[in-house]
Amino acid sequence: MTDRREEQVGRWLFEGVEYATRSQMCAARRRRYVEHLEAGMNFTQAARAVGVSKRTGKVWRNGRKRSTGRNEKPSVDWYRSTVDIPRKISSRYLSQDERISIADWRKTGTGVREIARRLNRPASTVSRELARNTNPATGVYEPYRAQQMSADRLRRPKPAKVHTVPGLLDCIRSGLRAHWSPEQIAGRLRADFPDNDDMHVCTETIYQAIYVQARGELGKDVAKALRSGRASRRPHDQAGSRKPRFREPMVMISERPAEVEDRAIPGHWEGDLICGAANKSAIGTLVERTTRFTILLHLPDGHDAEHVQQAVIDKMRHLPRLLRNSLTWDQGSELALHKRISTALDMQVYFCDPHSPWQRGTNENTNGLLRQYFPKGTDLSVYPEDYLDAVAEELNDRPRKTLDYRKPSERMLELINAA
Known part of the structure; x- marks a missing residue:
């Protein structure tokens, strides 16, 4: 009996540390998961770092509903991590007051389309807000929790992927020297590394890396490599901010x-x-x-x-x-x-x-x-x-x-x- 106990103890290992029970080991893994998120990793990267799937990490954050009707609460308190950090959110996103109004109107049984009409927002915005930010533990839309969840989803400062994956930037440079377009480089990376997701990047990622480097290490080489001949991104003004075509106003x-x-x-x-x-x-x-x-x-x-x-x-x-x-x-x-x-x-x-x-x-x-x-x-x-x-x-x-x-x-x- 003692030998079996000692054999089992050795199985609960995480990051080189042995734990007496599986629950202790899982708790340590979840704590590390939160630490990775706070350090700037996204959900997928943090899940891989602790050896679980992205879906498991989502269950840790949001809880889940069993087929038996029993709801499991979230096992990590991730959304409280930045509750005291003020965040400036663009007006294109729902504000705290709008979320409070949504919660009040939902309590009175108001429909999604009517709420959207009162807020002068698309109905899809309200529907998506309720689906994403309703507390899975209680099934109730809580406006302050929803506001914090929205703030935590904002872009975090983190290093570009081309600088964190070994060899990726060299492949991009090689393609540019061969006069490949960023789209061709992105497609070829997927063909050359079908089983390595870290080497898969979208065209926009390559463009961003190119233009950032054009201000530093690559300089004029980028202008020679790109077919457009530009080493900086040309701004696309919104229709309302464009300059008039002629000095005399046109009649359309x-x-x-x-x-x-x-x-x-x-x-x-x-x-x-x-x-x-x-x-x-x-x-x-x-x-x-x-x-x-x-x-x-x-x-x-x-x-x-x-x-x-x-x-x-x-x-x-x-x-x-x-x-x-x-x-x-x-x-x-x-x-x-x-x-x-x-x-x-x-x-x-x-x-x-x-x-x-x-x-x-x-x-x-x-x-x-x-x-x-x-x-x-x-x-x-x-x-x-x-x-x-x-x-x-x-x-x-x-x-x-x-x-x-x-x-x-x-x-x-x-x-x-x-x-």
């Missing part, structure tokens, strides 16, 4: 009258440029939405804002007032002087949304037809103005299916005679 296409969309009233035009080789030359195109009548702008001296606005004014000033209602353009810099066009022609200028060529569908279709006469990759400055006028005349004399096979020139002539 969303403010254009509905009558323009249905093509019921003539005199509404769409404009654009077709560019030549290396964007060094260009021809301006103007298309009337109702008749599909086309006008080409000769730009021999360049297609900057000064030359484009003058070409538009020179070509359109002789049109009857009936045919000068509006002009819709994309947000290209060539129309930065749009106010001059509006003033000289008494015609409103509207701008499309970024990357939305379908909002000028008639003009885009016409540009495609013009490529038969002005192929891509050629120098457009060699074409004289009389040739442009001849091309426009030929295009306007072509029967169009959308006009029941009538010609744009015929429809335009009818409108001018009516005016």
Whole structure:
């Protein structure tokens, strides 16, 4: 009996220390687990460090519900570890007052969607809050405990993974020297080390490591390695903080009258440029939405804002007032002087949304037809103005299916005679 007792005592080992009972050994393991969390490890790393699974660590922190209906309380008091540490939480997260309101309303039986409406929050936010932060021991949502749990989940200062895993940074450097992209490096690491999770990183982790090192040890080598040629991350401003496109404020296409969309009233035009080789030359195109009548702008001296606005004014000033209602353009810099066009022609200028060529569908279709006469990759400055006028005349004399096979020139002539 004594020999069996001594044999069993030797089995309860943890970190080189023998314990008399299994419960004492498990208690020491749980204490070490909490110490690792307080030291900055995440849940997965702390669980591995003490030799248990991530799921076991979750049970230690949150408790669990047995199929018999018996609830087990949490076995570690992790969420009390930073209760006295003040944390500044962004307004995008629920505040202490909001959590108190959620708890009060839940006690009165208020539904999740009604609580979300009162807080002006998405219903999913309230539902997720209740699911994550309800006390598993009591089944009750406790607002102060929930607030502390949320604070403890905030990002903790910890070393980057590329500096803690031996060999990982060398693999990343090797890939960059071979001109691999961060995405290719991340994918290759998973292929080369399928059973080693420590060597698996996402693309964003590699980017962060690169840009941090660009300020230190790698310096200009990073700019040479990345295809973008940048050694620092380019900020992506929010829509509300972007600078205006032009000095003069734009009138967007969303403010254009509905009558323009249905093509019921003539005199509404769409404009654009077709560019030549290396964007060094260009021809301006103007298309009337109702008749599909086309006008080409000769730009021999360049297609900057000064030359484009003058070409538009020179070509359109002789049109009857009936045919000068509006002009819709994309947000290209060539129309930065749009106010001059509006003033000289008494015609409103509207701008499309970024990357939305379908909002000028008639003009885009016409540009495609013009490529038969002005192929891509050629120098457009060699074409004289009389040739442009001849091309426009030929295009306007072509029967169009959308006009029941009538010609744009015929429809335009009818409108001018009516005016």
